[in-house]
Amino acid sequence: MKKSQITVYLYDEPKSTRLDTKSIKxxxxxxxxxxxxxxxxxxxxxxxxxxxxxxxxxKWAQKLAQTKxxxxxxxxxxxxxxxxxxxxxxxxxxxxxxxxxxxYDGFPLVSLFFNLLPEEEQNGRFIHIIFTNQLIxxxxxxxxxxxxxxxxxxxxxxxxxxxxxxAPAKPKEYYWLKQQVLSLGFDPExxxxxxxxxxxxLLEHEDQRLTEVLKGYALQAILHHFxxxxxxxxxxxRLFNAHWQKEVIRAQLEGEYELCPEHEKFxxxxxxxxxxx
Amino acid sequence: xxxxxxxxxxxVTQAIVESFLTQFKQYAESDVIIIGGGPSGLIAGKELxxxxxxxxxxxxxxxxxxxxxxxxxxxxxxxxxxxxxxVLEALKIPYEQAVEGLFVAxxxxxxxxxxxxxxxxxxxxxxMTIFEDxxxxxxNKVAGVVINWTPISSLPREITCVDPIGLExxxxxxxxxxxxxxxxxxxxxxxxxxxxxxGMWVEKSEDLVVEHTGEVAPGLMVCGMATSTTYGLPxxxxxxxxxxxxGKRAAEIADKILEKEEEKVLKE
Numbered sequence: 001m002k003k004s005q006i007t008v009y010l011y012d013e014p015k016s017t018r019l020d021t022k023s024i025k026x027x028x029x030x031x032x033x034x035x036x037x038x039x040x041x042x043x044x045x046x047x048x049x050x051x052x053x054x055x056x057x058x059k060w061a062q063k064l065a066q067t068k069x070x071x072x073x074x075x076x077x078x079x080x081x082x083x084x085x086x087x088x089x090x091x092x093x094x095x096x097x098x099x100x101x102x103x104y105d106g107f108p109l110v111s112l113f114f115n116l117l118p119e120e121e122q123n124g125r126f127i128h129i130i131f132t133n134q135l136i137x138x139x140x141x142x143x144x145x146x147x148x149x150x151x152x153x154x155x156x157x158x159x160x161x162x163x164x165x166x167a168p169a170k171p172k173e174y175y176w177l178k179q180q181v182l183s184l185g186f187d188p189e190x191x192x193x194x195x196x197x198x199x200x201x202l203l204e205h206e207d208q209r210l211t212e213v214l215k216g217y218a219l220q221a222i223l224h225h226f227x228x229x230x231x232x233x234x235x236x237x238r239l240f241n242a243h244w245q246k247e248v249i250r251a252q253l254e255g256e257y258e259l260c261p262e263h264e265k266f267x268x269x270x271x272x273x274x275x276x277x
Numbered sequence: 278x279x280x281x282x283x284x285x286x287x288x289v290t291q292a293i294v295e296s297f298l299t300q301f302k303q304y305a306e307s308d309v310i311i312i313g314g315g316p317s318g319l320i321a322g323k324e325l326x327x328x329x330x331x332x333x334x335x336x337x338x339x340x341x342x343x344x345x346x347x348x349x350x351x352x353x354x355x356x357x358x359x360x361x362x363x364v365l366e367a368l369k370i371p372y373e374q375a376v377e378g379l380f381v382a383x384x385x386x387x388x389x390x391x392x393x394x395x396x397x398x399x400x401x402x403x404x405m406t407i408f409e410d411x412x413x414x415x416x417n418k419v420a421g422v423v424i425n426w427t428p429i430s431s432l433p434r435e436i437t438c439v440d441p442i443g444l445e446x447x448x449x450x451x452x453x454x455x456x457x458x459x460x461x462x463x464x465x466x467x468x469x470x471x472x473x474x475x476g477m478w479v480e481k482s483e484d485l486v487v488e489h490t491g492e493v494a495p496g497l498m499v500c501g502m503a504t505s506t507t508y509g510l511p512x513x514x515x516x517x518x519x520x521x522x523x524g525k526r527a528a529e530i531a532d533k534i535l536e537k538e539e540e541k542v543l544k545e
Binding site: 068071076082084086087097099101102181183184 | 349350375376379469470471472482484485487488489491492493494499507508509510511
């Protein structure tokens with residue numbers, strides 16, 4: 001397949017006010033020379049293109065509620081309750097509902113989103129990257145529990161704008177302090193002070209740095225389309241699979257270089273191949 | 278010279294019995310029965326009573342207010358996050374801003390004002406009363422509750438042969454906090470399956486409690502922390518904003534359901 005035939009679609013998440021998909025689009029075009037197109041949020045796109053009826057929408061909301069992780073220590077198949085389905089319908093249709101905190105099972109979610117894509121785009125000529133403010137997790141067989149993730153790289157890839165704050169661990173001291181606030185009634189302001197003081201080690205919800213950080217994750221999604229291994233072992237490379245917030249900030253914002261020499265070459269090759277296509 | 282007017286013991290007894298029974302008889306059938314007298318139940322009751330609905334609130338303890346008297350670690354300061362301070366404002370509860378968007382009030386002041394506002398609005402109370410079961414009608418619609426005296430549950434079985442009684446209502450609201458007693462009763466009967474408490478704690482989980490407040494089964498609504506248990510939402514810290522806003526939302530939804538029911542009856 002020719003590179004020029006590949007189109008990347010970025011799906012917006014209007015609930016994340018700091019997310020600037022246009023800026024991510026420009027970055028991806030500059031790094032890859034692939035055609036990158038913007039689309040509204042995945043469900044908005046689905047509703048406007050396929051115009052589902054009330055019953056069909058309820059069906060999708062039910063499926064979405066079904067992907068909710070109810071217990072991080074076990075895989076569950078409970079049927080969603082009426083209230084959960086109604087919540088999902090409201091959340092899908094009303095952008096002012098910005099609540100998050102529920103964890104959704106990443107792989108069933110990928111499969112659900114896949115079915116929302118136009119059939120003619122469900123193939124390798126397209127790369128779909130969906131931003132969501134939902135928290136996503138995946139089951140880890142070794143530790144036998146779900147772990148929150150920033151992104152699930154698949155077809156389509158999902159990147160969580162809240163996961164980037166909740167999934168990579170904050171400094172250990174933050175959790176000690178938080179425990180003291182919760183169980184000993186310490187002043188909540190101490191947590192806020194901590195966040196301000198250690199700003200270079202953690203991200204917050206609606207952080208000004210969000211878009212810049214997510215550029216690297218979007219690039220990982222593109223790399224995943226071409227390579228089996230979408231991550232880099234170099235902590236300075238934007239493709240590094242960070243497990244701590246400090247690592248996220250280093251790889252995405254403060255690395256010695258943007259991409260390691262190996263991946264810099266990969267994307268350079270990708271660019272040049274485009275002109276051969 | 279005596280300060281108080283002379284009254285016979287029998288007069289005192291008759292006054293208590295008569296007043297209690299008149300009210301109890303009247304509220305054997307209510308528009309809404311709320312189980313649980315914590316902040317979410319109280320605010321839901323107040324809002325509904327202000328709309329002239331007949332509201333009975335059942336509380337297992339002698340006192341009302343649930344955990345709203347205290348904040349974390351038994352300290353009697355309660356916190357709410359914006360915009361829940363608007364509720365404090367409306368109830369004329371003094372508060373201060375702790376940090377941006379976080380407000381702190383005296384627990385006793387906040388709680389007593391909230392209780393008073395529910396009383397003033399016309400909510401009636403059955404305290405020292407435990408919820409035992411739900412009354413179910415056609416298609417498993419919740420149509421009331423079965424209650425008993427709280428002390429019954431603390432006595433040895435041999436001397437507690439006191440049968441409960443039933444109270445009917447168009448809507449029952451479960452505001453029993455973490456226990457979600459009413460929802461659990463439906464679960465025992467196999468009519469619902471709840472996931473239980475979510476394990477993850479995130480700072481924004483208060484929104485989810487408000488967003489999930491509503492009808493969980495026909496005739497049964499859930500609000501406050503019972504919402505968390507019912508839907509497996511993340512745990513929260515000791516901040517009460519979600520309780521107040523969840524109670525308000527429960528009242529709004531109950532109002533809509535009751536209006537619809539009324540329209541249906543009028544059409545028939």
